[in-house]
Amino acid sequence: MTERPLDLDAVQAFVRIAELGSFTRAAETARTTQSAISLKLKRLEERLGCRLVERTPRRVQLSAQGAVFLDHARELLEAQDRAFAAFDATRQRLAIGISDHVAGPELPALIARMNAQDPQLVIEIRLGTSSALLQSYDQRELDVVMVRQHAGRDDGEVLKEESFGWFAAPDWQQRAGEPLPLATMPEPCGVRNMACELLDKAGVPWTEVFVGGGVTAVSAAVMARLGVAALARRMLPLGAVDVGPRLGLPQLPRLPILLHSRVGDGRPRDAIAALAAAFRSAVRD
Incomplete structure (x- = not known):
């Protein structure tokens, strides 16, 4: 290789691709196009004389050389940040x-x-x-x-x-003849209002048994078997199950x-x- 220095913009593009696992997301982060990101990576690979990223239809994966270069690439960018910081005493x-x-x-x-x-x-x-x-x-x-x-x-x-669902502890059972016990966040929580309105429209009687100051508290009440909560699937406490179909509860929309x-x-x-x-x-x- 010649002594021509690396293009740090291309190095940053490579790091973004590696960390986000996507050319599209890397382009969004850089506020540029996917083709521009691909071109920067191509030039970096040509400069280094090896392929850094293996492209497949489903995913982006680092090559063996790319995995080795990633730590060095981060070090280069960190050095650049330190250099800029030396001349910029203000922290936004x-x-x-x-x-x-x-x-x-x-x-x-x-x-x-x-x-x-x-x-x-x-x-x-x-x-x-x-x-x-x-x-x-x-x-x-x-x-x-x-x-x-x-x-x-x-x-x-x-x-x-x-997507949302009606979640409860795996061994929770509703008592016969009693309204659906809900664990919610306080008003004016939009998810709470949506869930209650859907239950009312479906003619499902309900009662609020727990009000938590955050999703963590509501999830804890669910796992403590106090009742059911409307939650996004990625926010679920470990082991919670969707009881909506079993109880015939109205389907919650995607938000x-x-x-x-x-x-x-x-x-x-x-x-x-x-x-x-x-x-x-x-x-x-």
Whole structure:
């Protein structure tokens, strides 16, 4: 190989492909096209004289050489970040609100991806109900929110749609003749309101037996056999089962997850693009 230096933009494109497992998601993160990402990878592979990524119709997988180069690629990008940080004493802050019904087990990976995108960015995460977070966003207390679709709001970007079910502990049984016991989050939780309205329309008697301040608390009540909860499938406590078909409960619709952002160009915008791409990759149907 010649002494021609590596193109760090191409190195970053490779790292994004490796971490997100997708050319499409890598392009979203970089706010560019899939063909541009592919071209950068091709040039990097030509520069190194080896194939870094094996492409198949179903997935993207690193080659043996790609797996070896990945750690070195990250080190190169970290060195670049340190060099820039030496000349940039200001640390920008990004305030993000994430609905409790959205912040699932993927949250640590999402935070890590944003930090990898910009280690100098101060990330503030606030959890809450969609309505409360949207109110804070409208009052400019938050720069970005990721929430369930909210009544009367169509100004967000759809990140994903998720299916819901009626979940209970595996050995839970409804007592004959009694209304359906529900574990919910407090009003004005949109998921709670949706579930209760569907039960009312279907003529299913119900009673609220537990109100939790978050999905974690509601899941704990489910596994404590207090009753049934309407939850997204990826938010389930281990071992919970969908009792909707057995009890003849109304089918719950798929609900969109929306990204509302007022962040303009620059480093925070890149971090939000990384967050959105990582969320789409992490949350499977």
